[in-house]
Amino acid sequence: MDAGRVSLAYETFGSPDDPPMVLVMGVASQMLVWPDRFCQALADEGFHVIRFDNRDIGLSTHLDELGVPDMVALLTGQSKEAPYVLADMADDTAGLLDALGLDRVHLVGLSMGGMIAQEVAIRHPERLISLTSVMSTPAAHIGKPTDAAAATLMWPSPKTEAEAGDLAVNVYRVVGSTDYPQDVAWVRAVGEESFRRSSSSAGKVRQFAAILVSPDRRSGLRELAVPTLVLHGEDDPLIQVEGGHETAAAVPGARLVTYPGMGHDLPEELWPTLVGEITEHARTAGKES
Template structure:
């Protein structure tokens, strides 16, 4: 297990880890809401590194070992969801700027950017706001706007479950959540889910940050007008049985970006099934290699 490194990025501290040679083309993984960098499995990251990339994963703001913005308070999600409020401490654009600041701190001029779930939304924003920094964009299980591909009631409920109070509760919560969110056609790796749940609790058991992250998703504007002008080579991957961000999110993302390629899988939910790793990683690697050469 790696010891995470900490770096100052735009006034925040971001925790990150790397896989592979620093001399290889950099590929940055952006994770989803309420999820620490551990949501990108070690084996998935190492496989990308073995295919010739310097892989960087990191904790977004308000999660894990990165800065928690506790002074910002807890937004009223019900008021935001009902349309009575648009007040949130920050937006996805701010989180995209965090990602760009991480690149600055690590001395990376241009990178391949891969985002999953909320991370895909952030990656889209990075491409819109800092397009010169992005060699290729891969958006996985994501959407261009919060109202597209809305979650099923069962999936939405998992976001509101009470925060765990122990490692054991955190492990069980992770397993139970992915019984709802995971891929119905593939086995769930419950041992890995338990390990990640428990380790995430050990790293940080603060829970208010996930509410602020969720609020950022809800108040951020529809990205489709900007995506329509995007020139970054874009790949969109999505599970056809995703209950948290339904597959419409992937279709609309791909439809918005000129020249984007869309790949969907039957039986895949809102996770990265180990059985699909060779295919998922193959798509990411092929897309990155087809994109213009980076200068790092």
């Protein structure tokens, strides 16, 4: 679907007659990382669920003409230059809503997707019925990753489908939940399928750069009147739980729910409560809007 400057690949679950719920994924991750059955569980609660590939990932437009930013310079503070910022990705999301003919939606963002969703709420508040920010943060310096988790962001990109599966498994061994079993077969399969869909790796560097250079969103979040839910794992090593606390503290009336033993993933054992929180929040906001 053409969202303006870029074309975004998307998929849907459930009936288009139901209220729309748009899912925004994180850095270096295709929409497949929203598990099919998780999306279907949301749809079964009475929502038309839409997941999509952000710019520079999967089957959406890859902006290779913008080059690859100097990550060493960005990480050491020697540069603040990036090809684009999270606000641009938020505008992509708003453009997708336009292309799909959706006036207002329930927006759910995970990790970088939560940052993008926050930007949509700030820049396009009239487009949201509700906002749910999952394992995210209002600024890159809040809830900074552990050293081990940060290192996974710099691991070499895979060159084969098998390597992509191995990389996904190894990353989630570091950043995933400690108190819940990892579905290793699913993680590997998603890694392999993601590589089959697109093996390009430069885009994830541009996405990461966008996170690093984007400004603190707390001042904008303080002006929101959008009903907001914040979900976060208490043992998240990639965006530590401080990110969730600071997001919820910034948004007037936001509700925060944290989960012991949950890391930077969506453990299947928590799906009933996660789906329940997201859909009940959306239903309540829908009645009030």
